[in-house]
Amino acid sequence: MKQSGFSLVELLVVVAIIGVLAGVGIVGYDRYVNNARIKVAIQNYETVSRAVGFELTVANNELSSAVNEVQSDGTATGNKISSTTTCNDFLFSVKEHFAEFKNPWNPSLEAITVDTVGQSAHRQGQIQLVCYSMFGNFGNGGGCPIGMDACRVLVINYLKDRGRWNTTDGLCGGTMAPGTTDLTETQSDCVWIKFFGGNKRATVAEAQADCGNPSPWYIQNSTISADAGGSCGGSSGQPCT
Numbered sequence: 525m526k527q528s529g530f531s532l533v534e535l536l537v538v539v540a541i542i543g544v545l546a547g548v549g550i551v552g553y554d555r556y557v558n559n560a561r562i563k564v565a566i567q568n569y570e571t572v573s574r575a576v577g578f579e580l581t582v583a584n585n586e587l588s589s590a591v592n593e594v595q596s597d598g599t600a601t602g603n604k605i606s607s608t609t610t611c612n613d614f615l616f617s618v619k620e621h622f623a624e625f626k627n628p629w630n631p632s633l634e635a636i637t638v639d640t641v642g643q644s645a646h647r648q649g650q651i652q653l654v655c656y657s658m659f660g661n662f663g664n665g666g667g668c669p670i671g672m673d674a675c676r677v678l679v680i681n682y683l684k685d686r687g688r689w690n691t692t693d694g695l696c697g698g699t700m701a702p703g704t705t706d707l708t709e710t711q712s713d714c715v716w717i718k719f720f721g722g723n724k725r726a727t728v729a730e731a732q733a734d735c736g737n738p739s740p741w742y743i744q745n746s747t748i749s750a751d752a753g754g755s756c757g758g759s760s761g762q763p764c765t
Contacts, residue, residue: 561628561649562683568625568635569651569681569716576618576653576677577720583607583670594620596638596745607671611655612638612663612743614670615677618653619749625651630753637749640666643680643687643715645748645755647764652680655743656719659728666743668735675735676721685756685764687715692761 575591582589586607593601593609594617605617615638625635627649636651640662646652656678657665668675684690696714709718725731732741748755756764 564628565635565649565651565681565683566716568622568628569679572618572622572625572636572651572653573679573718573720575621576679579605579614579618580670580675580677580720583609584673586671591617591621593617596743605670608669609671610666610738610743611668611670611675611677612666612745615653615655627753633753634749634751637752639745639748640743641746641748641755643682644689644760646680646682646685646687647753647756648682648685650682650748650752652678652682652748654678654680654745657728657731658724659731660742661744663744664728664742665731665735667738667740668731669738672735673722674725674731676719676724679718679720681716682714683716684714686760688712689760690714694760 579589579591583606589604589606591605593603593605593613595601595613596616598616598620600620605614609617619634619636619638622636623634627633627635627647629649633649635649636653637646638653640654642662654662655664655666655668655676656662657668657674657676662678665674665676680687684696688694688696690696691714696712710716722734725734732738735741758765
């Protein structure tokens with residue numbers, strides 16, 4: 525009498541197929557989740573970027589702002605930002621204004637950090653705000669009032685750890701190529717970057733003069749905001765530790 529049912533070999537084949545399908549499903553789900561996080565990171569970046577551009581226009585035209593002015597130590601001045609607000613305080617005001625924006629890869633952390641640290645020390649999901657006249661190091665121009673056309677702000681969105689330095693060659697599908705246009709922008713799989721403000725001046729002396737020769741001119745924020753996860757340990761081309 526012939527018996528029906530699966531042989532041991534057939535059962536093993538079925539188990540193997542189920543394992544393969546499950547693996548494909550997990551990979552597909554992980555890809556879906558990561559793509560969703562990237563979309564949220566880009567949406568946050570675009571919202572912050574629009575706000576930065578809008579508020580600089582407001583300041584340039586001596587109009588009133590609805591954004592509370594916050595100093596670098598987190599102290600609220602009790603005023604709204606204005607044309608006389610320094611670039612550095614402006615960025616801390618923007619950070620506080622969007623404090624509810626979280627890192628899509630780690631929702632326990634805020635997304636925005638105000639610092640003058642290079643890309644390689646930043647984590648996936650961070651949005652870096654920095655004053656940069658495009659002369660010398662990040663932070664040059666931090667003392668420039670935002671009502672001055674020479675004020676320039678850089679917004680950097682980290683879609684992968686270390687931005688362009690996610691790969692050891694620093695390319696990662698595209699790099700920033702600063703020019704002299706009003707808005708210079710670049711996008712890659714690792715990092716999105718945009719400049720806001722007036723044209724780059726021919727010399728640092730001209731930039732300082734067009735900002736009213738503020739003192740200080742260079743303001744360094746050498747620590748990545750702790751509430752945004754702090755600095756990324758390790759080296760270029762490696763995941764953050």
